[in-house]
Amino acid sequence: MKIELAKNYGFCFGVKRAIKIAENSAGSQESTSATIGELIHNSLEINRLKDNFRVKTLKNISELTDEKRAIIRTHGITKGDLEKLKTTGIEIVDATCPFVTKPQNIVEKMSNEGYEIVIFGDINHPEVRGVMSYSSKPVHVVLSIDELKNTKLPQKVAVISQTTKKIEEFISIVTYLMQRVKEVRVFNTICNATLENQEAVRELASKADVMVIVGGKNSSNTKQLYLISKNLCKDSYLIESQNELNSEWFKNKKICGVSAGASTPEWVIQNVIKELENIDKICNS
The missing domain is CATH 3.40.50.11270 (Rossmann fold)
Incomplete structure (x- = not known):
């Protein structure tokens, strides 16, 4: 393998x-x-x-x-x-993170200029809770267009994204707002590293027949990587450490792809790779 x-x-x-x-x-x-x-x-x-x-x-x-x-x-x-x-x-x-300070500053500035804020993100995530607190105007936090449909929208909004979200979904939120709100200010606050990691996992999952995503189960960007991977490779697994690996996952597999969330240290990733190599030796001995 x-x-x-x-x-x-x-x-x-x-x-x-x-x-x-x-x-x-x-x-x-x-x-x-x-x-x-x-x-x-x-x-x-x-x-x-x-x-x-x-x-x-x-x-x-x-x-x-x-x-x-x-x-x-x-x-x-x-x-x-x-x-x-x-x-x-x-x-x-x-x-x-400077990529989190950026939306904080944007929200403070735009709300002071009279814009209500739309955040594409999870209202329970600490990043979003922190960003929300910088607004002097009402803040609407949504995860989907369906949630926007139930939101009374003003005539002026500034829209940002949680830094770890998928760009495609953010674009759909922005498109919906552009069609219904008179004035929309758009700020792409998705982290560059998030975009690069998502594109890389998309490329790898397209050719692998088993994927391992390494990271915290409560990490938003790691879960996004897993969801992208799962959509392209049905045998995708999200783990926090090598101890969660199951040899059954890798039987008769030719390509095992590995990715990791932005908060996953290199030493954890290397431990996973070593265990994958051990599993491969056992399965093929």
């Missing part, structure tokens, strides 16, 4: 930056840092940061106790929480 990696996969710029920031925030043995929410959506990497760099993960700012510094997650936090954090006197280390 040939094991082939997607042309683009794994850690994006924003995640690499956040990991480096978290590692550099480690102080003495008595000094600890804490991220407000999960730094990235990958439990294995979060555990590594905790074990090796004493970086704790808190659910929200109310859980802060004696930590020396607070790290803002890659997805950002709400504007209100940031203001509260500034009043505590704790050292603030901002690891918000």
